[in-house]
Amino acid sequence: MNQAQQLADRAEEVRRPRIGPDALAGGERVRVHPQLVSSPQAVELLAEWLLAPARSKPVIVISIASGHAEAWIDASRLAAEIGDRAEIYLIPTGKASWALADRLPARTEVYGGAGRLYPVGTDWMLDPCRAPLRFAWAATGGPRATDALLDDVLTLAPVDRPERTQPSSPAQVVASVTQPGLTGSDQAAASTDAVHEFPTDPAAELSKLQLLVRAVRREKDLLGTRLEETETELTAVEADRDRQRERCGKVDQRRRELEKELKAVRARSVPDGLDQDAFCDPGEQFRHDAYLAWVRRIPKSEKATRPLAPYVIGPDFLPSLNTIEGMDRAKVVDVVVEVLTGFRSPGRDLHQLRVDSGGNSRAVVRADGAVCWRVALQKGSPAARRLHFWRSGQAVELSRVVVHDDMTP
Known part of the structure; x- marks a missing residue:
């Protein structure tokens, strides 16, 4: 294969949307890195994947603000800390984000630099509060929104959860879990049981509780930061109010001075003795x-x-x-x-x-x-x-x- 053909194949691989569960290669899991969703085909596949009831992993969709080439939310950091507990997709604000919004339930869209975690199941479709939108209106808000999404994921997908069979996605078909000696129908039933099997491992529960504590602490720190910002803004408003009062006092004092000057000018506008000397008849x-x-x-x-x-x-x-x-x-x-x-x-x-x-x-x-x-x-x-x-x-x-x-x- 010549170099030109290799480059063409590589370009086709980049253009091909990879939406859905991780691929299996050589028997080892290959984690899908944050993927950009911009083409109509990729948007359609992402919408179908988000709405799939059998999806077994949370999905994070991060929007890129209009006019910007990169997201304010740190997708690379999320991928590094979350591992394979959730899938991450990037979508530009514009035609792609509006097309995705048209295919999702009301109040579950993502745009303008914000990010949203879509849990598994269908509850979030009926209650958008279960898929909270984490805002980042500027680059300075990116770290805070990144922390919030990280807490959302770790709360929903605690560590050390045993592997479960992933369903097929709109973009790719994943190898099914096979068990020797089972027929096709028995194997499908076994796969379904694997999806709904939740082990009661004390270590996993402890890990989950530790993650919840971490999320509460993060929320506490976030509220503390917001309180400090609010107090700073209040101090600025009070200072501005004092400046305005001082300015109004100066303006009022100047008004009184001008009134006195006007009165003096009016008094000087009539020559002395005019009232007595102009006419004999009163x-x-x-x-x-x-x-x-x-x-x-x-x-x-x-x-x-x-x-x-x-x-x-x-x-x-x-x-x-x-x-x-x-x-x-x-x-x-x-x-x-x-x-x-x-x-x-x-x-x-x-x-x-x-x-x-x-x-x-x-x-x-x-x-x-x-x-x-x-x-x-x-x-x-x-x-x-x-x-x-x-x-x-x-x-x-x-x-x-x-x-x-x-x-x-």
Whole structure:
């Protein structure tokens, strides 16, 4: 046979799916190493083998994450530590893994770098929790998932279990257990008995218990690691929360500083002495002050939609403004501009004046149909100032500046 033919035969051997129990060669067991399942034929054979009720060994299927050439779960380590207690297959995430998922019961698929142990029998088909999926979302999670799969296998397949006859698989036919002097039917019955025969060897039971203890210890270590990770994440979250609180405190402090600066700028925007010297008539002076406040407070983009509504200065308004103490005239002017433009500042408590304090009391209405309204100039004390004004349609008449407890329109 020439070298080219040998290479061709070797390539054909690699392409041929080897799904099922170990082959027997020369009377000795040859352990099947982790095999890659990627072709449609190999996927079909693997699905049939996983669903075979007579399968006598657990099967581990490890997925390779999309875009990666190697699995994060260490298949070589599993093969070395498990020996021939289970079969191991690798499958790429993509067409192959989805094709396998289509042939398996719901919630028993494997993909995205995770691995799953499929026990013998059919119970796992009805209860997917019997075939737990071990996640590895990145290379760093590979060792943990490898340990979990190792524990799964050693729990289901303890050491020193006597050899049992393997059934035929979809990919290959294994030599049957033969006994001299038995007919074909008797030999089949003997093989079935061998499959279901479970020896009561104390050493094997002790080994099984030791493996269970090892699995519990591994789970304890895993939970301890997860607890440490959770505590680390919680500490990071708390630190971030403290940083956010500190940042919010700085932002709030800056807001208060800007409000003070804005107030100072507004105070400087009206020349000193303007309130006293611009007009001889007090009514014209107040209208002038109100117009300047409107120009200052209403943005140019809103002046067309927020004009000063028509208003009248009532006979008691200017005297009350001049005689009441503890009230800044500029503050009264600003609130009047808010009333005339419909601008709403927080805390103004705008409402109709009632004839008394009863819950269903009617509003104060003049003979001409105008309704008396009340708006806060100050807050926080019985002496806090209020502005009373009459409204009839869009027209406004400024009535009086009063203290909080004065309910006279």
